[in-house]
Amino acid sequence: QLVESGGGLVQAGGSLRLSCAASGRTFGISAMGWFRQAPGKEREFVAAILWNGGATYYTDSVKGRFTISRDNANHTIYLQMNSLKPEDTAVYSCARQRVYRWPLIISSAYDDWGQGIQVTVSS
Numbered sequence: 001q002l003v004e005s006g007g008g009l010v011q012a013g014g015s016l017r018l019s020c021a022a023s024g025r026t027f028g029i030s031a032m033g034w035f036r037q038a039p040g041k042e043r044e045f046v047a048a049i050l051w052n053g054g055a056t057y058y059t060d061s062v063k064g065r066f067t068i069s070r071d072n073a074n075h076t077i078y079l080q081m082n083s084l085k086p087e088d089t090a091v092y093s094c095a096r097q098r099v100y101r102w103p104l105i106i107s108s109a110y111d112d113w114g115q116g117i118q119v120t121v122s123s
Helices: none
Strands: 002-005 008-011 016-022 031-037 044-050 056-058 066-071 076-081 090-097 117-122
Touching (some): 002 090, 016 031, 016 117, 031 076, 044 066
Parallel strands (some): 008 117
Antiparallel strands (some): 002 016, 016 076, 066 076
């Protein structure tokens, strides 16, 4: 089970920090990631992190503004979002991958999903 927290409403230029805590079967994680879906749009990849080694990957539109990190001991990932823009408004979902699959930017590479959390950036 994956549970997201930390979403909400923020003004453009502001910051939010999302968390995703994994519970239940927590062994065998190869990677975790964040995706988002805006109204009327397809789900899109935001960021991912490898559980061993911590290599990170970002979509171009968030590079330099968002940072993904992990807490291995607590099976939690974070998404620090700075300099938020109205176009970042979406439902953000975390995902867990139990065996390595590539590329990490596609949703079918992941096995488990959180319920999603709303992030709204006002202009």
